[in-house]
Amino acid sequence: TAPDSVNFTLGNTVKVNGSGDDYIAYCFAEKKGYSKFSDYVGNGNADGTFVYTGFRPAWIMIKRFDGADNWNIYDDKREGYNPDNDYVKANSTTEEKSDVPIDILSNGFKCRTADASVNGSGDEYVYTAFAEFPIVSSNDVPGTAR
Secondary structure: OOOOOOOOOOOOHHHHHHOOOOOOOOOOOOOOOOOOEEEOOOOOOOOOOOOOOOOOEEEEEEEEEEOOOOOOEEOOHHHHHHEEOOOEEEEOOOOOOOOOOEEEEEEEEEOOOHHHHHHHHOOOOOOEEEEOOOEEOOOOEEOOOO
C-alpha cells in the first residue's frame, strides 16, 4: 500500500515488522531549503561521496542501510570548521568520536573517509539533514536578499 498523508505500510520484513518486536517510527516531511531525507551510495574513497542537500546543514544523521553500523550524528556546533569530524552515535552510550570525518558545505556534505559507517564502496546510506539557516519561508517561497 502506498503511503499517504496519514498512513505508511511496514510490509513483512523482520527489520521493520518482526513478530513480537517493538518498533518506533519517526516520520518527517521534507521541507525545501530546511530539511532533506534521502539516501546515497558510498564510493569507498577518502575523497568521498558528496551529498547535495540544497542548503548548509546544521545537523546530519547518517546510517548505513545495508549494514549494522551506527547512527552517526554530526553538527556544525562542536568544532565549527572542516573537517567537522566530531560526532556522536545515536544508538550508543560511547563518548563523542572524531575518527569518521565529513565536511559540512554550503550546499550539502562530503565524506572525508572510506569508513564503512558513512562511505563504504557501494554501500547504501540513509541520511537526515536540517539547515543551519532555512532559505525558504513556511509557504515554500525562497528567501531573497534585500
